[in-house]
Amino acid sequence: MITLGGQILQSEPEGYATIRPGIVEIADGRIVGLGFGQVSNKVDHGGPDALICPGFIDTHLHLPQFDSIGAAGMRLLPWLQDVIFPAEQRWNDLDFARSMIDRVTGQCLGVGTTGICAYATVDHDATIAALTAFGEIGFRGVIGQVMMDRDAPPPLLRPSEQLVDQVARTLDRFPPDGPMAAAVTPRFALSCSEALLEDAGRLAASHDAIIQTHLAETVAECDAVGKGFGGRDYVDVYDGAGLLTPRSILGHGIHLDSPSQDRLARRGSLIAHCPTANSFLGSGTMNRHSHRSHGIPVTLGSDIGAGFERSMVRVGRAMIEAAMRISIDAGHGVDDRTRIPSAAEAWHQITAGNADALGWDDVGRIAVGRRADLLVIRPDIAWLDSRQPLAALMFAWDDRWIETTILGGRVRFCSA
Numbered sequence: 001m002i003t004l005g006g007q008i009l010q011s012e013p014e015g016y017a018t019i020r021p022g023i024v025e026i027a028d029g030r031i032v033g034l035g036f037g038q039v040s041n042k043v044d045h046g047g048p049d050a051l052i053c054p055g056f057i058d059t060h061l062h063l064p065q066f067d068s069i070g071a072a073g074m075r076l077l078p079w080l081q082d083v084i085f086p087a088e089q090r091w092n093d094l095d096f097a098r099s100m101i102d103r104v105t106g107q108c109l110g111v112g113t114t115g116i117c118a119y120a121t122v123d124h125d126a127t128i129a130a131l132t133a134f135g136e137i138g139f140r141g142v143i144g145q146v147m148m149d150r151d152a153p154p155p156l157l158r159p160s161e162q163l164v165d166q167v168a169r170t171l172d173r174f175p176p177d178g179p180m181a182a183a184v185t186p187r188f189a190l191s192c193s194e195a196l197l198e199d200a201g202r203l204a205a206s207h208d209a210i211i212q213t214h215l216a217e218t219v220a221e222c223d224a225v226g227k228g229f230g231g232r233d234y235v236d237v238y239d240g241a242g243l244l245t246p247r248s249i250l251g252h253g254i255h256l257d258s259p260s261q262d263r264l265a266r267r268g269s270l271i272a273h274c275p276t277a278n279s280f281l282g283s284g285t286m287n288r289h290s291h292r293s294h295g296i297p298v299t300l301g302s303d304i305g306a307g308f309e310r311s312m313v314r315v316g317r318a319m320i321e322a323a324m325r326i327s328i329d330a331g332h333g334v335d336d337r338t339r340i341p342s343a344a345e346a347w348h349q350i351t352a353g354n355a356d357a358l359g360w361d362d363v364g365r366i367a368v369g370r371r372a373d374l375l376v377i378r379p380d381i382a383w384l385d386s387r388q389p390l391a392a393l394m395f396a397w398d399d400r401w402i403e404t405t406i407l408g409g410r411v412r413f414c415s416a
Ligand SMILES: [Zn+2]
Pocket: 060, 061, 062, 214, 251, 303
């Protein structure tokens, strides 16, 4: 039995987080006890001033892009060709891929990310290596072999039949209901023939798999999709291929009109909001309030390496800032709480909010029976004296405060 004591982050049904002092007990990888009240120093980890928090969930990131953060001054499509495709090509060398996966797992643990929805590359063996490594450490999530059959350098392209065969085998080996699962991951419409998109849709349906792709990140991309698919609307292209399901995670979704939003809402597909990536590439600012008002579930992701922040806390902060910009530009000001999420909502989003949207009912909350994917955070500011302790933590955030990262009840990172 391991005991953690401190201010325990709890998510409320209304969609925000609160803190209450108490003690968490862990055994056999699960939370087996939760009691609120006085915190003594006689716990294994934490103490009265520590925050005990569920591990963060990042719903959109690219594992081979961690070395590409900061390639500034480019728009999406040239950035992909000049920076990202060469970086992803390096994963065709399995030894290189393995060494990078090792570094990436360490970086995720160090910033408190314990749940991921990640893209690997088009390389099958590297994708298997990533699923194996993340699974062995005890991460929760999905990783997808990227599917591309056009408009990239030849070493990153595969025939559709080969991709379908490889991804099908990966889904059998890492099934969708497992803690670390394969996902069907066509990169985006411009990298895929219509036949590949349809194959991907059928494959996901036959396995009830999570689908990951990108949607409407930039205007130039939307124009190119219109041209390449006979003038069809971007959402229609994916819908026609069966790629819009309640298990679809669509990165970005910035440039969408109201009929497209309504269609996404009817399909129940998720939009993964990636505010740091959007500002970095100058792609635009996603209107979270508008999507949610249409009934689209919105998650949050770092989108490493267009996104430059590994920490989901800082991505949460960027979500607040993006919503504030949209609200000001629309003339609603900075005080409209229906349009601008609070820090308490952002803490909920990066934990229970993302887990709920994904249907992961085993993580994201500190509750008896859930997986013990937990963080012990020890801020060096007097955060409990603040009028808004969770806002103080989010805006003053320092990754060095993460003292312990626990996955499945086992300490996997310890700063001490
Ligand atoms: Zn992405």
